[in-house]
Amino acid sequence: MSDAPAADAVHIGLDLGTQSARAVAVDGTGRLVAAASRPLTGRRDGVRHEQDPEQWWSAVAAACRDTLTGIEPDRVRGLAVDATSGTVLLADERGGPLTPGLMYDDGRARAYTARVNKAGEDVWQELGYRTMQPSWALPKLLWLLDNTDFPGARLLHQADLVTWRLAGHQVAADAGHALKTGYHLVDERWPEDELARLGVPVALLPDVVRPGTVIGTVCADAASATGLPAGTPIVAGTTDGCAAQIGAGALAPGAWNAVLGTTLVLKGVSPHLVRDPGGVVYCHRGPGGTWLPGGASSSGAGALTRRFPGADPDALTARAAATGSTAVAYPLVGGGGERFPFRAPDATPFVLGDVAGDAEEFHALLLGTACVERLCLDRLDHIGAPVGGPLTFTGGGARNRYWSQLRADVLGRAVGIPEHAESATGMAVLAATASGATLEEAAAAMVRLRDERVPDPARHARLTPVYLDFVDELTRRGWLEPAVAAHAHGKAEQ
Template sequence: MMFEGDGGAWLGIDLGTQSVRALLVTGDGRVLGSGAAPLTGRRDGVRHEQEPGEWWEAVCVASGAALTGQPRLRLGGLAVCGTSGTVMLTDGEGRPLTPGVMYDDGRAVAEAARVGMQPSWALPKALWLLEAYGRGRVTHQPDVITARLTGGSGTVVPTDSSHALKTGYDAEGEAWPSRLAYLGDVLPEVVRPGTRLGEVCRAASEATGIPVGTPVIAGMTDGCAAQIASGALYEGSWNSVLGTTLVLKGASARPVRDSAGVVYNHRAPDGSWLPGGASSVGAGALPAGGDPVDMDRRAAQYEPSGALAYPLTSPGERFPFLAPDATAFTLGTPVSEADRWAAVLQGVAFTERLCLDYLHQLGAPIDGPLTFTGGAARSAYWNQLRVDILGRSARVPEQIEPALGMAVLAVHGTTGTPLAEAAEHMVRIRTVVAPDPARTERFTEPYARLVAELESRGWLPAPVAAHARNRLNLETDAS
């Protein structure tokens, strides 16, 4: 592995919803440069699209900014992540034929029902596109960028198994399943994340500022990228990503089996597994207006809140239970705006605890280190509240960007260094937050009430509710 002293660095590129981010990082985690470029999209009801050409233009701007002022830099490699479930159709030479249909586009309801998937997954949207446009090759968001980087607009590259997962790819068998055989060569070739796809060509170098010949490594979804950036890669480790919504991703030697289908398993580059799930609760449910720092300070007076909230950001829940008809609710009336704020903060943390209880019921290893990332990890108060409600410590890294995870993956793909080892060198932990046992006890009763309410509404299966209560009783008895 190259470290800071030899002038080497790696580039991570993150294709987000609102912007493209690029991060230039040394082998010991020092950030040498960063860049960003905004993205626009078209939203109309359940429709959400972006133009693939705009992704490339934004990559050029963001990469150029990250590399500015590094004339003698030796770039070891790069990797690209994108939003999970974003797809389009391209022609036989990799040129886009359709807009990019984004991860949260909701038009493929009928197709989702036909294949037994959530409408947000890529396969239903790919089928919708094929029916609407009649021809084309299914292509995932980062593939457009890696094709341009390695050979220009007339190039086709394999996709990675992480982005292909929600298109129906069998990560365990490492093949497209036989039930999709009727699609034929519409589906792309698939490789493991960390596979070398090619090198940056001259035309792409001139457009982006990335040196000619830089290795281009197959990436992973943005959720997996954030997990890599957290360092949660040893068995039993978990990363809780709290932004607009809540995503938990962990590391396991074996897939975590879930008949309900709310936990899915990405394949790690070394063949191990990264199980996880995505909830619809999150910071997106916080009331608009007001200074978050001030609201956090005022919310601290309400522990627990006088109201009990299940703060969904949109209708339907995906994890820790599947309930398409679930809606946000608040039991009781907050006495103030600060109390309302507190109810949302606590409701998200209760859901986070229920997610971990569900993972425990499934037999997932959950006793390793827990890491907090996502935009909400910037709130010191919310971090403390979450560990108090969970009753366990959490690490908060200095960098919480998925682009860092792609820089780490680039190290693995170019040097062969085990991914977890590369992350140990490059992920810097800012602080460790420890729970206060007295405060943990304070939140046990409202947590139990929320579990009971979710069960009574028919959303949370009775065995899951019983398991959560059993774990709560065991911890209460132990204290």
């Protein structure tokens, strides 16, 4: 029978983000036993964004070694890996990288999206997201096939390279990462006919299983490199957004988790597959027959580090909070283009209102992120996703108390903040299912809330017109659909 995780068992969560690889060890009560991280570096050149896949493995291995120092090997019961969604590479038959990793927001495959969307139109319609975006994995795969010459190459998602190294041989990919490569989540298969029309041989693609499936065990070489005990079960993970959702315990219909890191990601739970006529929102499969709708924005905290490199964020936050400014900056992270809460390849940053000095500009970016977040939830409500359940904040941005309060004030709803607000924790919770617990049982035992942010009604009332002005500006620029803007206005009037 399934049961809650044993209190003294240790479960390992591995997270590959944009800027770092992180490992955590969490016991069966949710206590963080140890954690470590290593930086990751990338290369940006216009719409291109690459990383060295070998660095993913070396960073994960080093973070694991540090995390496991002093932990008795017989306490370690399982591990799971999450990574950025849509990041892919080609590898040889031994799992060696043949290409750089094309990152989640790499836009070089724009010219391939029309072909992808024509060939797979019926499948993408059935799956609810209608069309693929240039940054999704399948268009990038076509670009790789056209611009490299590696007979017998295999497509790997970012997490697949790490699980291959851990097991010592190729293991199945998880359905979360396979979604943006065109995997048919309803039928649970690769759409062979559609892929054939695109010139993609199915032999190039990995086998796929649901997240939570045991896909292998840690081999001797990986044990030596990472400090993980040989034979430790490897559990199929999921994308970073879904991982953070699990780590926040957002598993009941209507519950949502907002991950604020380099970019903003929202994931929730629905009893039904949510279909978006605009093709912006997409669904993963959830536990127990549920679906996990959501989307990944091109806006987020990365706009702060891009504009204020090397600055002390705590000091800037304190100065920003004292300004009382209501200017709003649209916080796009890259050079341009938005994915969620609307699709606008030509979107560029802008500022509404006057800003005087760094503190006011910094505050405008904080407020702009909060406005984008509210618009995400308004769009989700517009297309029929249940959004009225509990809301949690995770990611690096959740550690900023002022920013979390500002976000709650803009939204006008209470928000829970988990004690360990990170995707790696979600993977530790998922890894606990290797011992027999259900995901719900593992989350109930291991997820703890450390704080709650309750909105200030007066500040919410003052900031709502600011939010609506931001919505109207997005509409005026032709980026946001008028129907979504009208829905946002209607919700604000309720």
